[in-house]
Amino acid sequence: MSGEKSGSVEINIQGSAPSIGEDDKKKAAEISLPCKGWIFRVADFYKEDTKRVFFPLKVGLAVLLVSLITLFQAPYQLFGDSSIWSIVTVVMIFEYNVGATLNRGLNRALGSMIAVGLAIAISEIAVRSGHISEPMLIGTAIFLVATITSLMKLWPPLVPYEYGFRVTLFTFCLIIVSGYRTESAIKFSVDRIYSIVIGTIIAVLVNVLVCPVWAGELLHKELVSSFNIVADSLEECVRKYLEEDDGRPSYLKFRDEPAAYLKTRVALSSPEKIESLAPYSVRTTFRKEILEAATYAIEVVRVLGKDISDMQQSFKGCHLAMVHTSTKRLQKAIENHIYLLIISSKQDQQISQTSLSDLDELSEQPCHRIYSWLSRDNLDPQMETLESDATMSVTTFASLLIQLIARLDHLVDAVDKLSEMAKFKPEALKEEKIP
Secondary structure (H helix, E strand, O other), rough: HHHHHHHHHHHHHHHHHHHHHHHHHHHHHHHHHHHHHHHHHHHHHOOOOOOOHHHHHHHHHHHHHHHHHHHHHHHHHHHHHHHHHHHHHHHHHHHOOOHHHHHHHHHHHHHHHHHHHHHHHHHHHHHHHHOOHHHHHHHHHHHHHHHHHHHHHHOOHHHHHHHHHHHHHHHHHHHHHHHHHHOOOHHHHHHHHHHHHHHHHHHHHHHHHOOOOOOOHHHHHHHHHHHHHHHHHHHHHHHHHHHHOOOOOOOHHHHHOHHHHHHHHHHHHOOOOOOOOOHHHHHHHHHHHHHHHHHHHHHHHHHHHHHHHOOOEOOOOHHHHHHHHHHHHHHHHHHOOOOOOOHHOOOOHHHHHHHHHHHHHHHOOOOOOOOOOOHHHHOOHHHHHHHHHHHHHHOOOHHHHHHHHHOOHHHHHHHHHHHHHOOOOHHHHHHHOOO
């Protein structure tokens, strides 16, 4: 008995040893793959804009320069412990682009000066009022300043200056409380102002002189990227719709293309899972017209994005004419092949009867805004397509595509207006310079 047990134990140990090693290898591989993917994503993020690499280096340089005030003896004797506010200022106001840095720097400087003026004035009034009423006046002033600044930063026109109000409250409380105990509020206030000014100047100079990033460049890139995303999403949406069904839900088809699926979801607020689609034979009937209309629309969007990217004003009349012609062909194709939708709807009479019974129930319910319903006998024969959700999918998709194309004229007008305001170069002048 004992021999059999020991033999069985040995067999289990020998069989389990390799499996544990394989599991460890699998777990190690699963851990290493996400790490590699994260490293590649970070590398791709910084490859998109090389100036992102210089931003942390600029922050380090600015903090190093302002730290010299504390590290060297001569400037430290001049400013004392207040020199730490130069470092705090650089860290708080340094932003990715120059405009944001200037904005935060001005907010901090103005807020600090207002707080210093209020703190000095209230401190002098409190000192002359006597030792008994001095803490009461200081406490009342702190409460009023905190209340007023908090109310003002919630007012919509003053929301952009919210950081300045925070600095005002913080600086005021710091100066008036420290001045009450040390009796050197004026010197502390002046040293703080000097430190903030020095930190602001260093932050702005480093941001402007070392690989500057302007807000206009970021806006330009974002606008061009938005046009490309719209064109890519429209192209992907049409391509996926016209593909032959493989029995999987629509959202599962994008697992290997997460970026394209994300663009489509952002651009088109459509459901993730489409329960009913038109038969594939019906979709292929309009395949040529849908592809033609979508291709010309995508081309117009890309041309607009290219004009903004190159800052030139091109003639888009030919592109719009082709878009309008292809749209009319799509409308004609739907009208000429409407009988296919009628045939498809007759193949699903149960759904039709259910829909019509629901229509009867709705018509019997009281409604204040709808006074009468059309008789079923007077309905147009083409309205039979409404009896099937599946057959309506292709017309819905086509109508959405037509609506999108119809709005391209407004987009073209907006880009033309932008080109006039920004004084884009006409395409003809640009071509004359080319030898």
